[in-house]
Amino acid sequence: MSNSDLNKTLEVNKKQAVFYNTKKKNLPTKIWSNIREKTLKGIRRELNILQGSYNLHKSWFGDLKDKKVLDLGCFSGNYHSLFLAENSKQYIGLDLSESGINRLNKKLEHLPNAKAVVKDFLSEDFKEKDFDIIYAYGVLHHFENVDLLISKLNEKLAPKGRIISYDPLETSRPIWLIRKLYRPFQSDAAWEWPFNRKTLKKLDSNFNILEKRGVLGHAKWYFIVNLLPLPKKTKVNIGKKWHKKDWEKSNASMSHLYKCMQLTMHMQKK
Template structure:
């Protein structure tokens, strides 16, 4: 397992990769088209994406008295500007200074908001006592979960909360695909989808107030295209499967681990 120093060195490579818009190899490009093309289409068509975003907004609660850290936000995620406008104090951080320059331009209307290009694990990032850390698609970029958990606890205020959204590598078909794909992956050094072990590490370290799994049964909607049924019926089936994933994963580990994505509301103990 990598040390903090080793991860910081890896993150310098990650920064360079995103700052220079480094080209992905063929295998990573194919996976990206599957992930950002087919899966995103499914998420949009059957309401998975919107339901997750609305749940996050519900989890934010009243932001007027909260210090918010938008972790790994790049040039701004879906909720970055909402958080910046409504929080008592907002800081967005990312490795990419190119992305942060863009975000700072977008943050100009909000006097209590700013963005910095800094490594979350670095000593250069000294601020703490955050009431909320929003980590959309971020926590799985840390290979050493123990180091990440320690840093999250260090940065959180008492009873502070984390909202996360990350890929899971616990569904057997997806795990097999990822194992076959990983040796050819351009960004493998900082891509570590959550495993059962890492989930239980988070569960031990924080109070998981709520969790929802996504793309469990509903990931198979893609195969409905080969069946002679209408688009509307495909959508209705997909919505039914998604709601089953959504509700069953909140209480059942097996249902949650069948999913491709996991979002959690965690609180500092």
């Protein structure tokens, strides 16, 4: 990978750091964030998708007592940050946001094996390596240059090290269209690159995909069911049935995975 590719990404990440420190969003980005947080996150909670994903990640972590863990793009701490810090041999939280890392470090003060640092994952300033687990919740899609990302992940992982990720997809045609219409007005467009089919193929070629689960495939249409004059229990049962189908079929079928809006993966260094 050329130095120009790296330098370009580092410059984008500087802008990203400012964005997440200030949280200044234009109106279209605020509207999209509101839809994502209140509608999609609401659906994930109602259908137990959110907690189900967290539970799956915890099972993928396994026994952490001898593991060195990188919590990549953790901001002030995600759902599993404290669990990882309290149970691993060594924990490092990494983010571009100084305000987020300052808040996380306060939560880690009682843990001698844990720290959080403000550095760019791609920068030479971040010298830590040999991670047994890299936890990247909502992070990997922030890298436009997938080849650069893959190279750095492999550089930082220990032999047989694993990546546990959760990211948005744009492989579903309706979602692809919505994102394309929204993108010209998006405040954070420079570092928002939901996975497409090409990205998924590159990840599959460079890592052993131990397990993958797509969500909000059929279940993304649950918001329409919510508008129907049906008992709430009936609506939820329909949504959970659709989610179960997405969850089970996406691990074996790429065609079904492509219908989903989000993806969680358990990958291992080859």
